[in-house]
Amino acid sequence: MTGRALVLDAPGSYHFEEAEPAAPGPGEVRVRVHASGVCGSDRELYQGTRPAGYVRYPVVPGHEWSGTVEAVGHGVPEALLGRKTVGEGFRNCQVCARCHAGETTLCTAGYEETGFTQPGAMADTLVLPARLLHPLADGADLTAAALLEPAACxxxxxxxxxxxxxxxxxxxxxxxxxxxxxxxxxxxxxxxxxxxxxxxxxxxxxxxxxxxxxxxxxxxxxxxxxxxxxxxxxxxxxxxxxxxxxxxxxxxxxxxxxxxxxxxxxxxxxxxxxxxxxVFGAPPAAWAHAVRAFDAGLLDLLPLVTHRLPLEGFAEAMAPGAGKVLLHP
The missing domain is CATH 3.40.50.720 (NAD(P)-binding Rossmann-like Domain)
Structure with a gap:
C-alpha cells in the first residue's frame, strides 16, 4: 500500500510524493488523516513570509487535522486503534522546566511543530508521538474536528x-x-x-x-x-x-x-x-478543554468551514481570502 503526501520544497514550490506509509516507532501512532485545515500560518509557509526559526523546508504542511488511529508502535496501548482523534502540534521535550510546569508551548529545547518543522497532515497518513493525541468521542464529526487546533488556541x-x-x-x-x-x-x-x-x-x-x-x-x-x-x-x-x-x-x-x-x-x-x-499555541490543558467542549456539543465548528477541497486543491487553498479551507487526502 502506497501513501501520498504534499511536500512544500520551498516557498511557492511543491510536489506530490508517493511512499509506503511510515511505521510508527516506539511511543508513536500512525493516523489516517480525514482532513487538514488551512490557516494564515500555512499561507505564510507557502509565501515564504513565516519567520525562519519557525519553518524548515522541505516540509509536509498541515498542523490542523483530524483522523483515525490505524497503527500503534511499541509501548502504545492497542485500545487507541480505530479511535477518532486530533493531536497537539508542538513537539515539546517534556523534560525542561517549562514542560514540567505544563507550559509546553514555551519549551526551552527549541521550536518543533507538526506541519512546520516536522511532517504534517497534508498527506494520507501522519506519524506522531502518542502522547500528543486527544481522542474524541466515538460519534465525533471528523470534518468539524479538523478545526479543533484553532479551537485549542x-x-x-x-x-x-x-x-x-x-x-x-x-x-x-x-x-x-x-x-x-x-x-x-x-x-x-x-x-x-x-x-x-x-x-x-x-x-x-x-x-x-x-x-x-x-x-x-x-x-x-x-x-x-x-x-x-x-x-x-x-x-x-x-x-x-x-x-x-x-x-x-x-x-x-x-x-x-x-x-x-x-x-x-x-x-x-x-x-x-x-x-x-x-497566547501562542495551545498547551495540553487547553487542548483537553477544547475537546471536552467539542464532545459536549458546546462548540459548533462546521459552519466555519467555507471550502472543502481535495489535496490537489492546495494552490487554490493558498489564495488570500480563500476562507477556512479543509483539504481531504
Whole structure:
C-alpha cells in the first residue's frame, strides 16, 4: 500500500510524493488523516513570509487535522486503534522546566511543530508521538474536528481570560478564531457579549454563536468591558481591544501582528492597570478543554468551514481570502 503526501520544497514550490506509509516507532501512532485545515500560518509557509526559526523546508504542511488511529508502535496501548482523534502540534521535550510546569508551548529545547518543522497532515497518513493525541468521542464529526487546533488556541485564551458569569465580555475579530472565541465566552454566561469586526458579513453568525451585540471597528465603541479577547492578529485590533476595557480589565491577545508593528501604549496600560495576557499555541490543558467542549456539543465548528477541497486543491487553498479551507487526502 502506497501513501501520498504534499511536500512544500520551498516557498511557492511543491510536489506530490508517493511512499509506503511510515511505521510508527516506539511511543508513536500512525493516523489516517480525514482532513487538514488551512490557516494564515500555512499561507505564510507557502509565501515564504513565516519567520525562519519557525519553518524548515522541505516540509509536509498541515498542523490542523483530524483522523483515525490505524497503527500503534511499541509501548502504545492497542485500545487507541480505530479511535477518532486530533493531536497537539508542538513537539515539546517534556523534560525542561517549562514542560514540567505544563507550559509546553514555551519549551526551552527549541521550536518543533507538526506541519512546520516536522511532517504534517497534508498527506494520507501522519506519524506522531502518542502522547500528543486527544481522542474524541466515538460519534465525533471528523470534518468539524479538523478545526479543533484553532479551537485549542482559543481555549487557551479563554482559560487565561478567566471570564466569570455575569461579566461583560467582548471579542475583537470575526475570523475563525474570533467566532470560536464567541462560543467559549458565551458558555461562561456573560451579561453581555460584544463582537467587533471590520465589516458586518459575520454579524448573523456571531449572534448565532451567542453574541448579544455587534459593532464595526469604525463605530463608537464602549470602554467598560471586563474581558476582551483579541483574535484578529493586528496591532489595530490590539488597540481596539484595550480601548474596550474598563480600568483594571483583562485583555488576551491571540494574534501575531507583523514584526515591528506599533503596539499598545504602556503608559495607558499602567495608568488603567490593564492586565495583558498572551497566547501562542495551545498547551495540553487547553487542548483537553477544547475537546471536552467539542464532545459536549458546546462548540459548533462546521459552519466555519467555507471550502472543502481535495489535496490537489492546495494552490487554490493558498489564495488570500480563500476562507477556512479543509483539504481531504
Amino acid at each position: 482559543v481555549a487557551a485564551a479563554a482559560l487565561k481570560a478567566e471570564a466569570r458569569p455575569g461579566e461583560r465580555v467582548a471579542v475583537v475579530g470575526t475570523g475563525t478564531l474570533g467566532m470560536i472565541a464567541v462560543q467559549f465566552l458565551a458558555a461562561a454566561s456573560p451579561a453581555e457579549l460584544l463582537v467587533v469586526g471590520l465589516g458586518r458579513d459575520r454579524e448573523k453568525l456571531a449572534h448565532d454563536f451567542g453574541a448579544t451585540s455587534f459593532r464595526t471597528a469604525d463605530e463608537p465603541l464602549p470602554d467598560d468591558f471586563d474581558v476582551v479577547i483579541e483574535a484578529a492578529g493586528s496591532a489595530d485590533a490590539a488597540r481596539t481591544g484595550a480601548g474596550l476595557l474598563r480600568r483594571g480589565g483583562r485583555l488576551v491577545l491571540t494574534g501575531l501582528p507583523a514584526p515591528g508593528a506599533t503596539g499598545l501604549d504602556p503608559t495607558d496600560l499602567v495608568v488603567r492597570q490593564t492586565e495583558v495576557r498572551t
